[in-house]
Amino acid sequence: MVIENAYIVPVTAEEIPSGHLVIEGDRIAAVGPGPAPYAPGEAERVDGSGCLATPGLVNTHHHLYQWAAQGVTPDGTLFEWLVASYRLWARMDAEVVSGAATAGLAWLALSGCTTSTDHHYIFPKGRGDLFEAEIEAARAVGLRFHPCRGSMDRGTSHGGLPPDEVVEDIDEILGATEEAIRKYHDPSFGSMLRVAVAPCSPFSVSGELMTRSAELARSLGVRLHTHGAETADEDEHCVEQFGVLPVEYLDRLGWLGPDVWLAHCVHLTDKDVRRFAETGTGVAHCPSSNGRLGAGIARISDLLAAGAPVGLGVDGSASSEMTPLAGEIRMAMLMQRARYGPRALTARQALETATLGGARCLGREAEIGSLEPGKLADVALWRLGGFHAAIDDPVVAFAYGATPPLARLLVGGRTVVDGGELRTVPGEAAARAGADAHRRLRTGDHV
């Protein structure tokens, strides 16, 4: 495929006001100004006039099953919302996960996402293979997928927040996690599927599970993910139960490092910010969810200035509803400025967090996150005509304005979205699958 006449933002190099991208197989073969110097035989030519080409966006935090559980406790704190949600979530089965993941991933694709993680941490017994259900959904939609095998082992009877009915036994968790890695994880260049190990949060998981999860992940060469320092409630819980704040607790357990990325990290001390940078620990910033739950505004500007990897995430649809990933670029920028002033996060920095920053969080900066020859052809081509055309700077139009429609979305050179429509699964069917999953979970007839 050859894309020409587009405004190209490679992220790692100078912007090209009118340039070309040549794609061969699943890789970018050439990027440069003017028309393409050559076209591979039988190449499809795409006229990118009036379009902005960016790397495909990387979503670093999600709970896809929550598409089926949106709109719960719309005005509660994190802990109030969680306690109200756990009993609903306990009813999920593979069919709910399949429908919710199909809708959630389709929605991500339509907002420019080419790689998504998912953090799934509830596995009710006898309800089918939930992990496989979301993997199948990602294959159908065609996104690069990093499912994180989550877990909870500390129910209310052990001082945790979740009811005992939704937690699992530690040996079962570790056995199932190892099995998932051996069955699905593909470490190769260009991989469409990598598994991470992801106990849920300090207030739902034992210290022993955290430590043994880290040992398992490191012995198998996969990454680690969890939630951290999301709300003031969590700070209080950690001080009361462990005598320290969340990041210091994670540090003690060996949970800071270049193979770890953490969701939220809203409440950080200056020392925490330094530790993230020193250890190369990544942060998945989810500004809409943080705003929705009143968690606070994360210190993204400070983390970036210190050199820590920062990516963007939509978080689960139950705490941000149907947030589009491209919209998080705008939200991140505005929230940093509301806290730190108008120069805190530029449109270009925000775009970089959504692309290369996310790739760094997932350890894939050599493969994705920028438009460079040799990297994977994960490309979003945004149509900036119409209402967006009244802004001269395409990056400003893209980041400050409403999310523009996608002319194309390529994952490894394969067209996933064309002319604003999904080409892998029918958009209407994906939306219906999400609505059906919601009804099934709400009525609970299958339980």
Ligand SMILES: [Zn+2]
């Ligand atoms: Zn989350």
